[in-house]
Amino acid sequence: MEKPFHRRDLLGIKDLSAEEVLGILDTAESFREISSREIKKVPALRGKTIINLFFEASTRTRTSFELAAKRLSADAVNISVSTSSVAKGETLIDTALTLDAMQPDCIVVRHSSAGVPHQLARISKAAIVNAGDGTNEHPTQALLDAMTIREHKQRIAGLKVAILGDILHSRVARSNIHLLTKLGATVRVAGPRTLVPEDFESLVEEGLAVAQSVEEAIEGTDVVMILRIQKERQDSAFFPTLSEYAVHYGLTSERLALAKEDAIVLHPGPMNRGIEIASEVADSARSQILDQVKYGVTVRMAVLYLATGGRPVRDEE
């Protein structure tokens, strides 16, 4: 198998070419069946060490990366560093250098500050994989979303995708916008103007539009992607109340009816039922939220495999 991904680090989708994105997705396809085997383990990354360095609380992403590493036989270590321990005196750079000195092959990093993976990549010998950095990017989320979309729509190019909610503060939205437009989809974003600034269109060269309303964004789309509303951000009051948000911007069955008949619904989780997504939508056949979680492991297997330069998987193993 020719290696489709020629980088050491996966810092974001922004800097990847369409070919590289497709390369990762195709690699993920080849790993897909491992997770449905009786014995969910192949020796592709045997002897490799992976550190999951999480400066920000996360259950699903960390678990997903950990399972991905284990299914490829890598040794995975989870480290949760509360940013407060950094305040104790150790700088980000010291933390990274300390871990790097233990000679891991890959450090998977999540941090509440944008750019931390880029800063680590400059000083680390290990490959850096971005598991979400502040409001910048969450590349493996976009890749698992793409895998889910391909599963249900068989393609990305030419699709219409709506992304709804807090676009301004969403790393999921940024990574998805980059990925989907690179692969030829058109993306419409919508939400309260305070969270969806009009100049967001300048994020990519083409393929992105800021819709004037949630309805306009959903109209005729193949995929509706809902973002989590971060209740904790409501201190800074970007909209008046959650209940007003639910009524005016939430994905209800009525709004979803504006999309194509076979449109699918995605949500990166965890969901606030009754706020950004109505329960009947979340539980409907349109919702592919659990597929997203499933493919999360698969995509992360591919990313870890490519980042650590693992050997090609052979079926007889």
Next chain:
Amino acid sequence: MRLLIKNGHLIDPAANENTGMNVLIEDGRVSAWMKQSEPDPEDIEIFDAGGNLVAPGFIDLHVHLREPGQEHKETIATGCAAAVAGGWTSICPMPNTNPINDNAAITRYMIEQAEHAGLANVFPIGAITKSSDGIELAEMAEMKSAGAVAVSDDGRPVPTAGMMRRAMQYARDHSLPVIDHCEDKSLSSGGVMHEGKVSLLLGLKGMPALAEEIDAVRDILLARETGAHIHIAHVSTAGAVEAVRRAKAEGVRVTCEVTPHHFTLTDRAVEGYDTNTKMAPPLRSKEHLEAVIEGIRDGTIDAIATDHAPHHADEKALEFDRAPFGIIGLETAVGLAFNELVEKGVIGLEQLVRLCSANPAKIFGLEGRGTLAPGAHADVTIIDPDLEWTYDVRTTRSKSRNTPYHGWTFRGAAVATFVGGRQVYERNGE
């Protein structure tokens, strides 16, 4: 002590002089100019300028020396050493020390520390309000008596128009310029870079140009009403430059300065999340940079000031949004001005010298400085306009190394610096 600086090309914009001329110095003051054909006086020390430019000592209206209180970042001595190596003979430290320079005792302390160091002149800037809290006026008149030359709350700008109005009324009484770091924090709070396309792309919270412009316009209106002299620190946006341009045309007592980083770098420099590209005001987009350069070209901008802001490497080795704002700048300012302004034809040498000496002296009312006319203080900056050099921050005289210019190559450098007739810096062959 008598000294003759000879074989130089004297540029003294305040005296309207731009010619080959020898400068005779006695007891710390310029005593006369002599034609280069005249014989040297007897029993005199000679400094051969070797055809280089001889300019009035450069005056930096905006530095942070961190002493007292944060001596791990910089001391007055190390800051002064960096200053004279960069061609600056006088520097004006902002009051955000610890404790804040909001009283005459601290002002005097800073001046005494500078005298001990014996390098550059230090003219402190006092706080506008006690502890720079924006609530009660600081003892401006007492600080002025102790040697302060202006007042500012710099990075904690006076938040309310009411307080700023009162500060201007009072400062005017004491002929103190009021300096404002224009930033309406209700618009910029939490921001770490310029708000625009690049901040969206990087997922970093932006500080809109509007935050600077609203405060600049507020200050100009207040200066017009109070008759005070407002000096806008580090202008960085098109709107602020335009506001100053219009206000000057209306006769408002407004001046402004620009930092080298705001005429050399744009927000694109932040793309690698290098914390040495984080400062306030932030690096702006290209349109703003072009407007700033136009302001330099047409004279709207009065002075070049470095906003030299040392931070220890450990403090900058943080996440981008947690790292402190600011970069050092004393040693690179002249090189950057040559590269970006003189070389590119924005301004000529004479205007560069004016922006770094005559104008700053006038803005802060520094008598006998900013010129080398007979009687003036013998603060002299010797510049080799053709010297090519590379900045290696490992050799910096500052205690800190937070610069985005490490490894940059320049043409034009200060090669010798005199303060009060005494040579305090000579560039070694590099």
